[in-house]
Amino acid sequence: MSILPLIDDVAINRRKFLTASAGAASLLALGQTAPAWARGADLHGGGPIRPGFDEVSGRDIALTIGEGPRVVQGRRGHAIAVNGSVPGPLIRLKEGQPVRLAVTNTLxxxxxxxxxGLLLPFQYDGVPGVSFPGIKPGETFVYDIPALRQSGTYWWHSHSGLQEQAGHYGPIVVEPAGTVPVQADRDYVLLLSDFTPLHPHTIMDKLKKGEGYFNYQQNTWTDDYPLSGEDRRMWARMRMMATDILDVTGSTYTYLANGRGPEEGLEFLFNPGERVRLRVINGSAMTFFNVRIPGVKFWVVGADGQNVRPVEVEEFQIGTAETYDIVVEPTGEARTIVAESMDRSGMAVATLASRPGARAAVPPLRDPPLLTMADMGMNHGSGGMDHGGGEIGGMDHSAMGHDMPSQGASADPMAGMDMSGMDMRDTSLLPPSVEVGPGIDMVSMNPVDRMGDPGLGLDNVPHKVLTYKDLVALEPNDDLRRPTRQMEIHLTGNMERYMWSFDGKKFTAVSDDPIRFAYNERVRVKLVNDTMMAHPIHLHGHFFELVNGAPADRQPQKHTVIVQPGGSATFDLTADEQGDWAFHCHLLYHMHSGMFQIVTVAQPPSAPDVKRVGED
Amino acid sequence: MRLIVAMFLAGTATPAFAQDHSGHAMPAPQAPAQTECEKEAARHRAMGHPVPEGACAPTAQPGEIASADPHQGHSGMDHSQMNHSQMEGMDHSTMDHSGMDHSQMPAMDDSTMENMDHEAMGHEGMQWSGQPPMNHQSMDHGMMDHGTMDHGTMDHGAMDMTPIPQGPPPAAAGSGPPRAADAIWGADAMRASRDALRAENGGMNVFWFQGDRAEYRAREGGDGYLWDVQGYYGGDLDKFWFKSEGEGTFGEKPESAEIQGLWSHAIGPWWDLQAGVRQDLTGPERTHAVLGVQGLAPYMFEVDAAAFLSTKGDLTARVEAELDQRITQRLILQPRAEVNLSAQDIPELGVGAGLDSVELGLRLRYEFVREFAPYVGIEQEWKVGQSADYAHLAGEDPSVTNYVVGVRFWF
Known part of the structure; x- marks a missing residue:
């Protein structure tokens, strides 16, 4: 494939860009040209919810939260929708400019x-009970956001109850104030999400009651998983399931691309030879996606809205709430974009089409993956290394260039493993900050840094898959101070009871005991995953830098980081956004089960008192 | 490849790139850093990228630092950009690493290495003189004792090897509950949403009702019926739990029926301790105190074990275990065992001391949905020992085979 410089000082061809996005908009809006908020009336009347989204922009933006019936590929559900569509409108903003967003709640x-992902005063961050009181029925709340300090791809969603699952989400694009560093002929948003006809509270209820309720890929007498009888007994003895990849699956979800099911034919048009930028947003409630365009290599140019040095890959896994910007030069008549759920129980599909209606083959779902010993927190099974199960901490041999073979899912994921006598819940390995109790069903024996992992099920695919270690910031970071303090936060859980928490303490136990940082404090935070599930951990109001082996001034900035099962991930944080901020697992039902905390960043020592609303 | 390099150059807005020796795999030119850097910076400023003034200052010029005061301004140093091979005063090629015999090192204590970041030391760039690439894979790190290595003789110069201290937040981080929003919106306005947030994120209660066995029993003599239901209401750790079991023969009074009300408290990840009251609804008037455990045993056995002390002073116990064997995703074979024990003879109930009765069952169910699964099965009951004798005396067969059809359901 021809490689053209993706990063260029030539400004984007504005006219071409507008043409492209207008084409997209008309395509997405199914020919309805008036923006949803301008049509107004049918929103409040509970009319049917449209798939796809319009675009809103300007100094003042009006958004209306409504509800109504929604049908996806013949499956009916109840939707909470903003401006009458799911996803809600694309909010296009401009770096350096302020914006007022008036949000009316008709629920x-x-x-x-x-x-x-937006940096803003905490009181406009939109988390009821943390940043503001929420928006009452019938009220309009104005988010008065000062000049934006960033550009890139972001998104918005409800932070009330489980509304996000029901459709209350949409994309944000912040145009840079200067030149666009990523040159592309077309610029599209691809927002991935999950639709269910079930009420979100029903899903929560099933998860609490029936372990594996949504998993129809469990190991059985008749499966063809590469598990020996010994492996199966070992998993049963641990009271865990090797097939426990995602809690909510394609058994109830239809996976959506910009609100459309895989059979509903989302198209992104291109002319041969054009370079297409796709802003991929994972706006799902509970789904990790494996995104690929079979037969096409593409460049990852942005992560969580921040530009990164282009990385050529053929696939990447995107955790809930993450965003990746990719640039692709499609060839041929059409190419299929496949976003397969991590457990491979379903997929969202879109097509890069050189003419309307052009289609490429949709590949079948790949075999579902299994958890491996690395996911149990035992990461040194390969080769002749024997660390004796001790704490290795931040030592990462793979990053030392020692040429270690990739671990985990080989033909037999448990090959050569002797589990006898191993304690899967050795709570003596936990620091005192972790409260040991029934809410912890596993302790990672050897939580090594797994930021070099491509994600569950992608260890052995025959092509390059993005990992966090591939990410290098394009622009230098501004705070190169060495952290003065390191803290460790454990991600804890109990699958059987469906309890999820930080440090063994659900939010109910620590709602008055936040994680505290001094203003401008530079802290290294190590997240240790003592569960067998991957968790996308999101800190509001900040970007942190992944300690991923990139030079200190080029550590990639993110707002959400996946911590792989049984492993760890580390980031450096400059706590320079004063106020209270939510910090949580972005798997909606994990958060709802207690995996939520508040991070408090103290005021600057000399800061004047914050003005109250209404005061001059 | 040429284009990739070009792209990296174009995408790099500071001189750090020109000094980034960690990327040795790249064929990019490494010198002369200063002038290239300034050119780059100028070009990027022209592009609108913010390149701070002085960005080309020698923040990472290891050679210069080593020759100047080696302890000045190291707090901001980026070790990942250090190239040890070019550091004056630190010549790894003269260090005889080949003399290090890792295999002889006893008992490496990895826990002391927690904060060592080997990656940032840039070993890739080290010139290993006279030594083939190390094969760490075949090394037994478990036998290494890094503690006996004398790092002090290595001149790391400015490298800061001290771990970042773990500790509580500084005093400047403040204390107390998170109330920043109160200053903006007022404490009264925040209260309700704060309570709701706490209730929503981990504070929910659940109601569950399960008919584990609700079945028709075909057997010699007269066909009968059985119910075995349970449920709870509560949170993750504390629940009110209720159970009811009963059976009988059609056309006759129920042979047994009971109901239990229990407080259930989690005592481990998989186990609940349950205590409460059981009321018998048939036979002689009896109420029991109940103490038991219920949960999931290794190998996925669902276990319910309880002891009962009756108002008549009788002590009995019951242990039940079930195991779901998935044949397919929806077809499930469930072996089940139940053992009843008694500390004493209870003639009016036909119960003998010791092992009273044993039940073994096998049920095959099909889950149309998880919540609704009809089944067929077989269950064998034996009265044992003195209980068998009581049965004989009453003209009953102490061994009964039931062919069952029923439904398992929950909501």
Whole structure:
């Protein structure tokens, strides 16, 4: 494939860009040209919810939260929708410019909008009970956001109850104030999400009651998983399931691309030879996606809205709430974009089409993956290395260039493993900050840094898959101080009881005991995953830098980091956004089960008191 | 490859790139850093990228630092950009690493290495003189004792090897509950949403009702019926739990029926301790105190074990275990065992001391949905020992085979 410089000082061809996005908009809006908020009336009347989204922009933006019936590929559900569509409108903003977003809640319950990834005063972050009181039924709340300090791809969603699952989410694009560093002929948003006809509270209820309720890929007498009888007994003895990849699966979800099911034919048009930028947003409630365009290599140029040095890959896994910007030069008549759920129980599909209606083959779902010993927190099974199960901490041999073979899912994921006598819940390995109790069903024996992992099930695919270690910031970071303090936060859980928490303490136990940082404090935070599930951990109001082996001034900045099962991930944080901020697992039902905390960043020592609203 | 390099150059807005020796795999030119850097910076400023003034200052010029005061301004140093091979005063090629015999090192204590970041030391760039690439894979790190290595003789110069200290937040981080929003919106306005947030994120209660066995029993003599239901209401750790079991023959009074009300408290990840009251609804008037455990045993056995002390002073116990064997995703074979024990003879109930009765069952169910699964099965009951004798005396067969059809359901 021809490689053209993706990063260029030539400004984007504005006219071409507008043409492309207008084409996209008309395509997405199914020919309806008036923006949803301008049509107004049918929103409040509970009319049917449209798939796809319009675009809103300007100094003042009006958004209306409504509800109505929604049909996806013949499956009916109840939707909470903003401006009458799911996803809600694309909010296009401009770096350096302020914006006022007036949000009207027409529901019969409180609602909210959180601007995921935007740096702003905490009181406009949109988390009821943390940043503001929420938006009462019938109220309009104005988010008065000062000049934006960033550009890139972000998204917004409800932070009230489980409304996000029901459709209350949408994309944000912040145009840079200067030149666009990523040159592309077309610029599209691809927002991935999950639709269910079930009420979100029903899903929560099933998860609490029936372990594996949504998993129809469990190991059985008749499966063809590469598990020996010994492996199966070992998993049964641990009271865990090797097939426990995602809690909510394609058994109830239809996976959506910009609100459309895989059979509903989302198209992104291109002319041969054009370079297409796709802003991929994972706006799902509970789904990790493996994204690929079979037969096509592409460049990852942005992560969580921040530009990164282009990385050529053929696939990447995107955790809930993450965003990746990719640039692709499609060839041929059409190419299929496949976003397969991590457990491979379903996929969202879109097509890069050189003419309307052009289609490429849709590949079948690949075999579902299995958890491996690395996911149990035992990461040194390969080769002749024997660390004796001790704490290795931040030592990462793979990053030392020792040429270690990739670990985990070989033909037999448990090959050569002797589990006898191993304690899967040795709580003596936990620091005192972790409260040991029934909410912890596993302790990672050897939580090595797994930021070099491509993600569950992608260890052995025959092509390059993105890992966090591939990410290098394009622009230098501004704070190169060495952290003065390191803290460790354990991600803890109990699958059987469906309890999830930080440090063994659900939010109910620590709602008055936040994680505290001094203003401008530079802290290294190590997240240790003592569960067998991957968790996308999101800190509001900040970007942190992944300690991923990139030079200190080029550590990639992110707002959400996946911590792989049984492993760890580390980031450096400059706590320079004063106020209270939510910090949580972005798997909606994990958060709802207690995996939520508040991070408090103290005021600057000399800061004047914050003005109250209404005061001059 | 040429284009990739060009792209990296174009995408790099500071001189750090020109000094980034960690990327040795790249064929990019490494010198002369200063002038290239300034050119780059100028070009990027022209592009609108913010390149701070002085960005080309020698923040990472290891050679210069080593020759100047080696302890000045190291707090901001980026070790990942250090190239040890070019550091004056630190010549790894003269260090005889080949003399290090890792295999002889006893008992490496990895826990002391927690904060060592080998990656940032840039070993890739080290010139290993006279030594083939190390094969760490075949090394037994478990036998290494890094503690006996004398790092002090290595001149790391400015490298800061001290771990970042773990500790509580500084005093400047403040204390107390998170109330920043109160200053903006007022404490009264925040209260309700704060309570709701706490209730929503981990504070929910659940109601569950399960008919584990609700079945028709075909057997010699007269066909009968059985119910075995349970449920709870509560949170993750504390629940009110209720159970009811009963059976009988059609056309006759129920042979047994009971109901239990229990407080259930989690005592481990998989186990609940349950205590409460059981009321018998048939036979002689009896109420029991109940103490038991219920949960999931290794190998996925669902276990319910309880002891009962009756108002008549009788002590009995019951242990039940079930195991779900998935044949397919929806077809499930469930072996089940139940053992009843008694500390004493209870003639009016036909119960003998010791092992009273044993039940073994096998049920095959099909889950149309998880919540609704009809089944067929077989269950064998034996009265044992003195209980068998009581049965004989009453003209009953102490061994009964039931062919069952029923439904397992929950909501």
């Amino acid at each position: 019969h319950e409180d609602s909210s909008i959180h601007w995921h």
